[in-house]
Amino acid sequence: MRLATLLITVMVALATLPAQGKDTVRIAFIGPLTGGVSANGLGGRNSADLAVRLRNADAKAPYTYELVVLDDECKPNVGVQVATKAAADNGIVAGVTHYCSTVAMAAVDVYRKFGLPVIVWGAVLPDITYANDYKEVHRVNGTMINQNEAAARFMTGLRFKRWAVIHDTTDYGKGHNKYFSEDLARSGGQILGTFGVTADQQDFSAELTKIKELKPEVIYFAGLTPVGVRIRSQMDKLGVKAVFQGTSGIVSDAFIEGLGPLAEGVVAFREGAPAEKLPGGRVFLDAYTKQKYPDDPEAYGPFAFAAATLIMDAIDKVGPDRRKVRAELNRTKDYDSVVGKITFDDHRQNAVPLITRFVVQDGKWVVWEDSEYASGKRALVKK
């Protein structure tokens, strides 16, 4: 019985929200708060919450905002459920929604059906915006298309010609392989061989021996850190001399820790700049630190912050009306945000997403432009 009393007290305390004078407008945040990718979901949640707190602290803002946070568990069925909850609630004007691509794909139909304008803050699958023509669905972060377009153009710009591709067989690896291959063909590169591997494969000598015979200049790897570490170290053991090029999946400290000096000269690409390089990134990070959130904002936190701010600006301007907010969001052009300028194209996809190029130099991910590789002091291919 005492346990029950304690629980009730905790819950009542959590449920009591500070009441204020101005009209309160509710917006939703949906992301994975539990499960395997919850770190990203919590980072996004905190960032959106930060945006709301900053706005509520501003005395000039016409409305008080309340963030309704819902957990999609990174599962499409739960995603549809919470999307319905948010969209069917007429008190919710707009939403900052989804980190996981499958969940976003499942939920966009719900937003369309109930007419809730949303901005996707983390899911990268192109189809979320491009496979439909839903005026409700916007996206601030870039897609796999943007990342690979930039990667292909950049690498061919460095005069590389021959690639071998290794990708994992998840949606992430498969998608990257598809778009990179297309963009590379357009930029004039040549792919000598493509190899699919499972996300938990340990031994890559079969693939790498084949690749050694093909003599590519670059090995393009689409997958996440653990497999990337294994492939790069086994390349060394088998004497495969090629530049190792990765995707956003390997841009992590764990990748460098796992490889040590072998990581030197690995290149990779990611949507968005590191927060401190973003136009308003410093301000964002400072404000984030000041709120003492227990978790990091992670890579996509700034996008959730930008999405929430964009929505609140739209509501401040046209009032809490879904249709008007939708029209206002559709019109977004050259909007200044912490992730750079936001302009939505005809599919409401942010048309000017920032893609950052990284290279490992002395055990750190360094932005290419700041590296000794760009200045010519070091070279990716040793002569």
Next chain:
Amino acid sequence: MTSSVWPALAALVVSAVGVLALLLAEKQWAVIAIIIAAGAAMFLARRFDWNERIRRSGAANSRKVFLAAMVLVVGAAFVMREHNFALLMLCTVMLMMVAGLGLTLQFGQAGVVNFAGAAFFGIGAYAAAVFATKTALPHLLVILAGGFFAALIGSVLVLPLLRTRGHYTALITIAFGILFKTFLEVNDALGGPQGLKVPGFVLFGHAFNDPIEIDEETEWSFYLAYAGLSLLLVAAAYAFVRRLERSWIGLAFDAVRIDETAASAFGVNVAAWKIAAFSIGNFLIGVAGAAYAMMTGFVAPTSFTFGDSLILVSIVILGGLGSALGLIPAALVVVVLPEKLQAIQEYRFLLFALLVIVILLVRPGGLLPRALRDYRVGAPR
């Protein structure tokens, strides 16, 4: 010994009102109040020994109570006609009950462990996705096809299931569940890891995904149609499982579960009854999966993980092993509570898990344990 219908009816109405209030509750304090009220009601019922009277009255008038329950669900759905989300929850609960009925038949009655419930649910869902997009099969048949395929694919497990006992059987089903998810992820024809869209249910030209327009002003939720469908499925499945349980087939299931050696010594064909229970159970789970997929409109492998199988198993255990009736409160607790606790965000599963543990502490045999068979003359059947 006749028993009045009123105690059971009163209990039913009180619970229905409680459920309705829970589904419509939006404020956190209201949800808490309802949970406390439910706990208090359970406590009072035990204190004044109402449970036994209600049980006897329900058992003596099972047909009337069954009809009354259906009427109450229809009434509740009507009250919620404009609340899309509450209706979605109601439909989900009912479909989870259909899946739970299948699982309780395997698990609780014939003693065939199945830790791949979500996989069979997924087979039904994917079968619905494929049949509804690629063929012109009427959608009622698509839903049956979902069940049929779940039973069919489940039959590959029959041989290993018959050769193993207990933990080993459990392991086989777990392996099958993982195999199923991996198969979906590498198979591009079924959408791969990204999943597939599923068209909505259409019956005699009426698309269930269209809202029901009453006049210019009012529009009823399209989930109302799905609620009707789910009610139909759950009522049919419930009646079916209950009848099976009370028949000689149910007796054979019980014999197989309790002691295989003794059962076969008495001429009960253990293997045949295990296969029967496993297939019928999978059929029900598959039907639920197909209907659920058509209602939510999307299927992806991540919805059918081992964790989801455990959730299905926990519905069965929370209700009381083998108890069809117990599935009602159990499905409500497992489906609705985590949803109603969304306001506490990442801590909700913590609290939810605590609640489940508390329930099992108070009622170790489940919420409504299966009653013993009573063959005395005049006993309610």
